[in-house]
Amino acid sequence: MMTPMLMTALALALLAGPLGCFVVWRRMAYFGDGLAHSALLGVAVGLIAGMSNQIGMILVAVLFAVMLLWLRTQRLLATDTLLGILAHAALSLGVVAMALLGFEDAEVHDYLLGSLDNVSADSLVYVVLGCGLALGLLMRLWPGLLLMTTSEELAHAEGVPVRVYEFLLMLLLGIVVAAAVQIVGILLITSLLIIPASTARLVAGQPETMAIGGSVMAALCMLGGLPVAATLDVPLGPAIVTLTVALFLMVLSVRLLAERLNLIN
Amino acid sequence: MSEPLVEAKHLNVRRQGGLVLDNVSLTLGERDFITLIGPNGAGKSVLLRHLLKLENPESGSVTHRHGLRIGYLPERFQIDPTLPMPVKRFLALNNKLTHDQIAELAAETDCENLLDKPLVGLSGGELQRVLLARALSNDPHVLMLDEPAQNLDVSGQLRFYELIDALFEKRQLSVLMVSHDLHMVMNSTRQVVCLYHHICCSGAPDSVARDPEFIQMFGNEMAQMMAVYQHSHAHDHTHDHDHTHLHEMKP
Numbered sequence: 001m002m003t004p005m006l007m008t009a010l011a012l013a014l015l016a017g018p019l020g021c022f023v024v025w026r027r028m029a030y031f032g033d034g035l036a037h038s039a040l041l042g043v044a045v046g047l048i049a050g051m052s053n054q055i056g057m058i059l060v061a062v063l064f065a066v067m068l069l070w071l072r073t074q075r076l077l078a079t080d081t082l083l084g085i086l087a088h089a090a091l092s093l094g095v096v097a098m099a100l101l102g103f104e105d106a107e108v109h110d111y112l113l114g115s116l117d118n119v120s121a122d123s124l125v126y127v128v129l130g131c132g133l134a135l136g137l138l139m140r141l142w143p144g145l146l147l148m149t150t151s152e153e154l155a156h157a158e159g160v161p162v163r164v165y166e167f168l169l170m171l172l173l174g175i176v177v178a179a180a181v182q183i184v185g186i187l188l189i190t191s192l193l194i195i196p197a198s199t200a201r202l203v204a205g206q207p208e209t210m211a212i213g214g215s216v217m218a219a220l221c222m223l224g225g226l227p228v229a230a231t232l233d234v235p236l237g238p239a240i241v242t243l244t245v246a247l248f249l250m251v252l253s254v255r256l257l258a259e260r261l262n263l264i265n
Numbered sequence: 266m267s268e269p270l271v272e273a274k275h276l277n278v279r280r281q282g283g284l285v286l287d288n289v290s291l292t293l294g295e296r297d298f299i300t301l302i303g304p305n306g307a308g309k310s311v312l313l314r315h316l317l318k319l320e321n322p323e324s325g326s327v328t329h330r331h332g333l334r335i336g337y338l339p340e341r342f343q344i345d346p347t348l349p350m351p352v353k354r355f356l357a358l359n360n361k362l363t364h365d366q367i368a369e370l371a372a373e374t375d376c377e378n379l380l381d382k383p384l385v386g387l388s389g390g391e392l393q394r395v396l397l398a399r400a401l402s403n404d405p406h407v408l409m410l411d412e413p414a415q416n417l418d419v420s421g422q423l424r425f426y427e428l429i430d431a432l433f434e435k436r437q438l439s440v441l442m443v444s445h446d447l448h449m450v451m452n453s454t455r456q457v458v459c460l461y462h463h464i465c466c467s468g469a470p471d472s473v474a475r476d477p478e479f480i481q482m483f484g485n486e487m488a489q490m491m492a493v494y495q496h497s498h499a500h501d502h503t504h505d506h507d508h509t510h511l512h513e514m515k516p
Contacts, residue, residue, distance in 0.1 A: 025348045143359040150344050150355060150384070154399065157317050157337040158359065198347075205349050205383070 004124040005116065005183075009222035011131035012179050012192075017215025018138055019176055020197035021207065022169060025149050029194055030080055031068070034087035035173055036189040038064045039181045040094025040111055047101060054126045054178045061174025064090060065167065091186075114185030114237030116229060127179045134175045141165060146207055183222070185237035192218060195244040202255045217247055268330050269294045270407050270439055271316055276325035278311055285311050286322070287463040293407065298433055298440045302447060303460040304482060309443045310340055312460065313411050316441065333407065336400030340411035340443075342392065346385045352395050353380040356402055373435075374398040375428065389416040393425060401432070408432070410442040414449070422449055447483070 023032050039057045046056020064086060071082045098108055110117065138145075148155035148162050156162050180189045200213025225240030232239070258264050271293040278286040285308040293299060293316075301309050314320050315327055317337060329335075344350065356367050371377045374397050379387065387395065393413055400408055410429070414422040426449050433440050458467040459479050466476035473479055 025345050027345070147359040149348060150350060150358065151339060151342055153319070153339040153341070154337065155359075156319050157335065157339075158403070160359065201347055201349065205351065206354060207349060210349055 004121045005226060006223075008124055008127045008179070009183060009226065010219055011128045012176070012183065013196075013219035013222050014215050015131045015135050015138070015172075015176050015179070016192050016218045017196060017200070017213070018142075018211035019134075019172055020193035020195075020214050020218070021200075021211045022145065022149065023173070023190070023193045024197045024201070026169075028169075028173070029190055030083050031170070032173055032177070032190040032193055034068075034083040034090075035061050035064055035170075036177050036181070036186045037087040038090035038094070039177055039186050039189075040098060040108070041090045042094075042178070043111060043181075044094055044097035044101060048097075052123070052126060053181075054123065054130060057178035057181065058130075058171075058174050060090070061177055062171060065170035065174065069167065069170075110185070111181060112185050112187050113235040114181075114183050114188065114240075116226070116236050123182065127182075130175050130179055134172050137168065138172055141168060145169065183236060184240055185235070188237040188241045191241045191244065195241070195248055196221065199244070199248040199251050202251050217244065221247060267295055269328075270297075270330050270333055271335075271441070272328045273312075273316055274326050274328075276312070276315055276322045276327070278308070278315065278320075278322050280311070284462060286315070289325075289460070289464055291316070291458065291464070293439055293441055295406075296437065296439055298455040299442070299458055300456070301441065301443045301458050301460055302445075303465075307461045309460055310411055313409055313441070313443055317409060330406075334403050334405045336403060336405035336408045338393075338396045338400045338408070338410045338413050340415070342396060344384050348385075350384045351380070352376065352382055352384060352387075355384055355395065356380075356398055360402055362402060370398045370401055373432070374401065375424075390418075390421040390425070393417065394428070397425075397428065397432075401436075405438060407439045407441065410440070410444075412443050412445060414444070414446055422446055 023029055038060045042057030042060035043053050044056070045051075045060055046053045049056065051059075068079075068082060068086060071077070071086075072079055077085075095108060144155065144160040144165055147158065148160055148165055152162055155165075176193070177189055180192060184192050196217035197210065197214040199217050200210045204210035204213050221240050221243040224243050225236060228234070228243070229236040229239040255264075269292045271291075273289060273291045276286045276289040277284065289308075289312060291299075291312070301312065303309050311320075315322055317335060318327055318329070353367050353371075356362065356370060362370070367380070368377070371380055374394050376391075376394050376398050379391055379395060382391075384392070384395070393416070397410075397413070400410070408429070413429070414425045417425060426446075429440065429442070432438070455469070456467065457470050457473045459465045459473055459476070459482070461478075461482060465478040465482065466473050
């Protein structure tokens with residue numbers, strides 16, 4: 001029982017590090033949150049269409065991203081307003097659909113906050129495969145994504161197809177959401193992306209070190225969170241995220257102390 | 266005559282109802298040094314973005330010579346402080362520059378002592394030199410610079426324009442620059458194009474300064490000042506920008 005869970009957690013941590021960096025650098029935290037909110041609808045869609053949860057979630061995530069990008073070009077409302085509308089529409093629709101489909105409240109709760117029982121051996125294949133593909137794509141796009149994060153105009157002028165890259169980044173976020181829902185839950189997925197990356201930022205001087213550092217921190221917290229949740233019988237997502245926050249505060253204190261002692265500047 | 270590097274024909278661009286570019290045609294040939302001047306909102310940056318093919322015009326066309334490489338220095342550059350990015354990493358982003366090539370580039374643009382610093386903490390002048398190095402990183406045929414000296418103090422401006430002049434000579438490239446610094450530009454520029462939605466006038470700085478449309482746009486005083494300034498330097502294309510120039514230019 002613990003092995004698929006462990007492998008899922010590690011695959012997820014590996015992807016969450018570098019992807020979380022882009023969420024931080026490009027200020028996509030609210031977008032990630034919105035995308036996560038659409039995941040319940042994805043579960044319902046998957047069930048109705050007879051597909052796996054993960055495929056349903058990725059489909060809904062893609063739809064979410066496409067609608068956001070399209071609405072944004074209409075320039076009617078600010079992006080954060082659009083995100084708010086889309087996110088809560090998706091969440092409400094998702095909860096309503098799941099209730100109509102006969103899901104128990106407890107099951108919905110597990111999707112929202114993550115659970116040890118959510119991970120099964122057959123979903124493991126999807127998650128590891130999805131994370132592996134996503135990581136490969138991310139590594140391939142890495143130099144162009146970094147350039148467009150530094151300056152979108154420069155990237156555009158140097159021939160990086162920035163709109164395509166932006167969409168692919170959203171797709172990657174959709175994949176990480178689909179993979180992470182079972183463990184950390186819909187409400188806390190964004191924190192799994194941004195807290196480890198922010199912790200790594202405190203010690204990193206290069207983009208790559210920040211990305212790898214983020215993965216390592218995420219992995220540590222997942223590995224720690226699993227036994228904590230099992231032993232104390234608390235929801236898994238909040239247990240993991242509490243650990244990431246604790247780690248963040250520790251690294252922050254060490255850094256501030258080092259600055260105070262003039263060890264670094 | 267050789268094939269032009271960049272050729273814009275009859276560009277029309279509309280923004281929020283108004284015509285920003287009205288039948289604008291412009292040709293940039295080998296070894297040209299063109300400075301685009303004009304009041305705020307005249308469409309200078311819009312024209313540059315179209316020449317770069319970052320945007321498509323409503324009508325008209327932009328043609329690049331086959332295999333053309335353009336180095337671009339954008340008007341705005343703001344990096345998120347959470348992105349740790351040392352200068353030398355930035356220069357090598359998304360290309361295959363070796364360590365030696367980066368060092369060479371840095372020497373050329375006066376950035377040697379900046380290579381290990383993060384982009385975020387650089388001063389305005391330092392950042393512009395780094396962006397210039399980045400613009401040169403693909404060994405361009407053309408440099409396109411959008412108000413490259415806008416945030417620099419006077420000595421910083423002088424230094425930056427000297428740098429561009431030196432690159433123009435050494436690298437045998439063409440330059441197209443948008444600039445507000447009329448007084449600075451006139452000395453180092455071979456050709457001035459004055460834009461206000463349409464091309465009002467173009468030519469050597471002294472002839473542009475006598476053009477009625479230019480005088481109407483920038484005022485008689487500026488025109489006279491430039492004519493005088495240009496006259497005393499009419500055949501002086503060397504790079505000895507000493508500071509006495511500044512006193513001469515005061516009205």
